[in-house]
Amino acid sequence: MVPEAEFRSYYGQPVIKSPVWHEPHMPAYLYLGGLSGAAAVMGVMAGLSGRDRLALTSRVTAALGATAGAAFLVAELGRPERFLNMLRVFKPTSPMSMGSWILAVHSGLTAVAAAPVLLATRPASRIAASLPAAVTASLPAAVTASLPAAVTASLPAAVTAVLPAAGDAASLASGVTGPLMATYTAVLLADTAVPAWHEAHRELPFLFAGSALAAAGAAGMLATPRAQAGPARAVAVLGAALETAAGAVLESRLGLVGEPYHQGRAGRLLRAARVLTAGGGLLAAVAGRGRVLTALSGLALTAGSLVTRFGILEAGRASAADPKYTVVPQRRRLEGEGRAPARAPARMWP
């Protein structure tokens, strides 16, 4: 337990402003960006090792994650119609500028990578097989059979010939943008005056990388036949382990500034996330045995990754709202450097 810190403030008001980002937009974007980034890397590895079915799932997951994430990001803006202003400048001092470029390139690449596997180059039966059973069941068989054929017929032969090669190249490139996509959001949060985020700039990237791996592994497990989902299960297990370890280091290292991570609503969310992630990870290790285990594990990991992001946002809000977290570490820093008197004069003004 951290001893109660003595400090002064202006009527207990916060010194800094709380993040204005809304729920669920911001945490959903963090989750989807991570999901897409890690899935893109899985897509590359699956392709290189000849696992077509897992490559298909991963590429589609990466494309859908990036697209949906971008939609949440635009909806979060105060002026959504001006979202293209993000690409007016290329600004290395702004993680959001770098992130916008990463997202723009990554979403483009993942879309191109997913296009051929969804459209022209595969027989309809394989497309249908790739969809979750619930989706397939809800569509008339005639539709699932005829849609891809119709699309293929409407494309010039030249395009259908080029698409697979372009898709493979784009998938390879998304193996570079993916890891950036999954981790830049940690820098985005850390590069603020919010003490709980700023001081966590070492652990947050690893926490987010683990969360992204767990999310993408879970998606791979849920949407790939069990016999071919082995690597996805391994990714999920490693991701859950990384997320759990990074979270533990974060909470033990930060001391006073880390309080918001285990108190109040943020604490409850993050405890729930830890149980879901660790439980899902353990289940994933044995999930090859059965359908129910796989579903339980995949859903727990997905929920864990999502709840982690909500918890991190909430911890940042709590950290900004209490002046203690801003004033006390700064005061200690000043006193440690001998730049300020340790004690104020007894009578402060006449």
Add this chain to the structure above:
Amino acid sequence: MAERMGFFTDTSVCIGCKACEVACKEWNDIPDDGFVFRATSYDNTGSLGASTWRHVAFIEERSRVPADQDRDGDDGSGGIEGWLMSSDVCKHCTHAACLDVCPTGALFRTEFGTVVVQADVCNGCGYCVPACPYGVIDRRERDGRAFKCTMCYDRQLGGLEPACAKACPTDSIQFGPLDELRARAAERVERLHGEGRPEARLYGDSPDDGVGGAAAFFLLLAEPEVYGLPPDPVVTTRDLPAMWRWAAGAALSLVGAVAVSFLSGGVLPGEGATGRTGARGRRGGWRR
């Protein structure tokens, strides 16, 4: 570039009249920021924000001696030792976090060395809001964009001083070239010390502080946090290179974790045959 301009706010002569708040609202045509009775002091404005670019803090400091033992305690002051008043404003930092992190280039540095938001460019991403170590800039939710003090950029372009400084009846808010203001402030704090007020101190005047010095700096009569100011603010982007290095490490770990998962064949308990599609798949890569 013109000379760097600044504000020197000498709180030892501030009378808490809030003329600066009103003048700022009037000149800049800022909408109301709510009519809230805060019941803490004579301050019902609260803090700086999207629609509050000058904020007069008002502190009723209680005596450290319990009221019933205080010799002055029977004068009806209820143990109130004194009043502190200070007109807060955007600091227009040398190293401005809001400016650094703005992804659209809406925030820019003017020829006067000040930091200004271009309302026709800002897309309301909100990143500048938690980046500011002083909690100055904010997003106006009804409008969607971020706003803050411009040090009356338009008036400066016309050769006029900012509205708040113009309206201040005691010259607590002084506007001028930053070098001149710093020299004047050093003299003033020296004089106050000579008059037996050792608590007088300058805040934000040093180019060696965490934001490289503020263009709007203050003479305070108590610790900064009493006024709601951070005691040792640091521009958040100072650690950005380190942050990217840690993120790069995490990104590589992610790649490594995926590679290990695939190269190990995804063999976990319960794993039957691997998911490979056969010789054709291995040989031909992913192109079927």
